[in-house]
Amino acid sequence: MDDDLIDGDGLSLSRKSRLPGEGFFYPDSLDEEYADRRAREAIEGAEVVVVADGDADGLACVALLRERYDAALDVAPFEASLAARTDPSLGADEADDDDADREDSPVGLVTAGPHSLPDALDRVAAYADPGVDVYVCDLCPDDESVTEVVDAVVERADRVRWFDHHQWDDEVAAAVHDAGVDLVVGESDEECTADVALRSLEYEFPDHLADLAAVTRDHDLWIKADPRSDDLADYAHWASAEEYVTVVGQYGAALPDPVVEYLDERRVEKERLIEAAVDRAELRSVGPWTIGVTYGRCSQNEVAEALRERGADASVIVKPAGSASIRGSEGFERCHEVAGQVNGGGHPRAAGCKPDIYEDMLDYAHHWTTEGYATRQVILAAFERVAATDPVDE
Incomplete structure (x- = not known):
């Protein structure tokens, strides 16, 4: 297939609105291979592994956990990449290299959705060092079938904690709890998962991360009282997971100027769509x-x-x-x-x-x-x- 046929940048807005993004046209086998490689890189050698939804709520939990374990990445390379993306004098290679000059955190991140959760947990059981701490954030299993792989993770880990706020089936929650998981599920119409993590972790978090949880709740529960919540949602959607976690971990919901400029630029097309x-x-x-x-x-x-x-x-x-x-x-x-x-x-x-x-x-x-x-x-x-x-x- 000609790459130009799936290149969204070359489509009119009307056609782009009607067609899926470029990633849709890649076979699942390639996606699985890529996901497995990235997960293995994040999991092997990590002291803590977090499996989290890749939205603003799940990633806010990762920022809290990296603060808790003193494992935040250096924000400077991400800020440089952000500035490059809004500077037309820099080439695409400089603007898009999110992982350049970045170390790995001892708190490894594996993003997942409800349907890919069993695969993500399988990878934790396969690649994690024995005795790690494992956290699952902002994800709800579809049914009790997940307990088999949960058992494997519990056997591998020293401790498994699960924070969420979705609507759990009672039998599924009981099965996960009986497997040895410390499961905390907040009220879905009152708390986001970042709220649950904030109150469940034994740590005195700085004010900017408590504020991050509050603004994340404003978006995730669709309260819409804080204009910053739209910024968090858009940034989580457009940035890499590692960039988002690192930047909000440093600044909370008060996003720095390079992020604001990047969001303003991306929102022109967003509004048209x-x-x-x-x-x-x-x-x-x-x-x-x-x-x-x-x-x-x-x-x-x-x-x-x-x-x-x-x-x-x-x-x-x-x-x-x-x-x-x-x-x-x-x-x-x-x-x-x-x-x-x-x-x-x-x-x-x-x-x-x-x-x-x-x-x-x-x-x-x-x-x-x-x-x-x-x-x-x-x-x-x-x-x-x-x-x-x-x-x-x-």
Whole structure:
């Protein structure tokens, strides 16, 4: 395949909005090989291993843990890379080399999502030195099947602690706890996982990291009272995990000028992609609710906010890669129930899923050319089933 066909920088915004990113077109086998190599590099020789979600909440936990173990990386190389990215006089090699002149932290980081969590824990069991401390942050297992690999990690480690705030099944939580894990799950509508880590770790954290947890909560629980929370969310999405952890570990939520300049530059296109998704949205009535439905590569929170202003109780943002984000409001706090019916999960007001309806590339081609029609219908049907379970509750 010609590289230019999947190079997003060469596409018009309209086409870029409708197609997945470059990484989608790489085979899973290559992704697995890359993930295994990176995980092994982070795990082998580490005194502490953290398996965390790669969003702002999960990575804030890593920043707290590196502070706790006095294992933060030097921020200077990352700041130099950031400055280079906004300076047109520097070449791409200088601007994009996030790992240049950077040492490894004794607190190793492995990022994972709910579906890749078993693989990440498998790698910890395989590569970690005996007697390490292991932390799992901001991740909730799909079912009890994860306990087999949890047993292997517990056998390898000196201590395993798990911090989260998602909606856990009671039997899954009991199984993880019985395996020997110190599991702490906060209230999903009151705390983010960084809050849970902050209060659970035996350490007097500096004020800037306590503030980081508070601002992360503002974003993760969709409170939207602190404008800095959008900065954290965007930065976590666009930066490498190591860069984000190192910079917020140093500065907290008061991001330095090079980060602010970088975010301002990236947001020009971000806003255009948001506008494209909002423009193609439609409102549908399902049971007692008004559901906003749209399609596109975009920032789902801002799109959902725009659809709420149009009267949506909940929003569904279908992505070109086949997944979807579901966002709620005060009038709809059952996103996790809807996602749970479509191969996903999450929180009452924020969840994600990927319907199991893609058998080959023709299905994806249909997905792109119809702007996610089949996925929309599957998720709307899930809303209908949730409405049928308690039609007068909302």
